[in-house]
């Protein structure tokens with residue numbers, strides 16, 4: 001029995017995002033929703049959850065259905081609450097008073113360490129913030145789960161933990177999940193919806209196999225289109241020939257026949273639909289101004305500590321040279337972001353050595369943080385560019401259009417952009433900074449597959465020097481040429497990332 005039915009559902013926001021979508025979701029369904037950035041995945045989840053009114057069609061829910069919805073971003077109003085309180089607030093008031101043990105059970109199931117539970121969400125890593133949102137939803141015992149990009153910000157161990165947790169849920173709790181993480185989708189879904197402006201396709205298969213089936217359908221439609229167009233052309237040629245003969249011989253029959261052939265060609269052409277063409281969600285480009293300095297950053301056994309001064313690890317003596325693409329490997333809480341912040345400070349004050357870190361004075365930093373927090377939701381994309389850089393409006397608009405932003409979006413609020421659109425705006429800001437050293441903290445979060453691959457290619461093409469933190473295995477493998485691993489309170493250079501990946505997979 002279906003719990004939710006979508007009938008002829010459509011949403012138009014400026015352009016049609018999707019239309020005529022028919023889908024029912026019932027017990028046992030583990031549905032993955034796949035589409036490029038900005039194509040309406042989050043909008044569809046909002047509609048299913050009841051918080052967004054679709055433009056067309058309707059949604060019916062079985063009576064009393066409780067839908068648990070985990071949004072793509074942390075709602076700002078929650079940031080000041082402690083992790084524990086954020087979850088407690090999700091219970092109805094009377095239950096919050098008498099059954100607060102439910103919070104402990106939910107946090108226990110997700111392995112949230114005790115010492116983090118009383119910390120405000122704003123002081124927690126992106127990964128713990130996401131798990132807090134999940135706990136908030138889970139504590140209210142939903143009949144159905146909607147998860148929007150749940151693996152963003154999670155490290156490898158937590159992604160596989162989340163997979164296990166989802167796979168251990170009672171089978172009658174359906175799951176609907178949007179994600180760009182292919183391995184994760186394969187691990188948790190059994191149905192896949194490819195969301196498209198017209199003719200969205202659903203397959204009773206997990207992502208990879210569904211993708212093959214979709215490619216087959218697209219290819220056969222492309223072949224049919226080509227064949228129909230060719231037949232129409234042939235009919236027109238025959239018609240032209242008959243027409244000539246008809247004129248010369250004065251035969252009425254041939255004139256009628258000519259007309260019929262032309263009409264058949266018209267009908268074929270009118271009915272033929274080109275196969276679906278995937279558009280890019282916008283280009284990503286980087287720049288590299290270069291520098292004459294060889295060693296960009298020198299680490300002289302710098303101590304990396306927690307905010308209260310507890311030593312996490314020492315860096316030993318290490319250098320970052322031009323053309324190095326250093327990947328920093330380490331578990332959650334090992335101190336990766338702490339080191340990134342120390343590097344930022346050292347680059348901002350090149351005259352002094354900050355806690356054993358010395359940066360070359362000619363460094364121009366391109367910094368991209370996990371939360372894209374330097375892009376204010378209340379600003380507009382056009383405002384961001386024209387205020388920060390010396391650009392005329394025309395040039396700014398051209399750049400924004402290239403990054404996938406329509407005229408409307410350029411002057412609308414940043415907060416209304418989809419996650420991936422915001423990430424692309426962040427990349428454009430980085431490029432205009434024209435840096436010679438990049439510090440990137442989880443740069444692939446929110447980016448669709450096309451965007452992830454373009455970012456990889458750009459970093460390699462410009463021979464950008466960078467230090468990056470990423471949980472995305474294929475990105476790390478493709479981009480890194482040096483690997484620094486935090487282990488046993490030391491930062492050590494290792495040959496490659498595989499040892500670390502295997503260790504995480506083995507020990508969680």
Ligand SMILES: Nc1ncnc2c1ncn2[C@@H]1O[C@H](COP(=O)(O)OP(=O)(O)OP(=O)(O)O)[C@@H](O)[C@H]1O
Pocket residue numbers: 013017035036037038039040041042043044072409416417418419420421446448
């Ligand atoms: N309130 C709004 N007003 C106008 N446009 C909006 C609004 N909310 C979303 N949009 C636009 O609707 C489109 C779909 O957004 P949505 O967030 O659903 O995309 P998405 O598929 O989830 O993308 P991503 O992969 O980047 O998360 C985007 O172009 C977005 O800019």
Ligand SMILES: [Mg+2]
Pocket residue numbers: 041042043072148178418419420
């Ligand atoms: Mg989204």
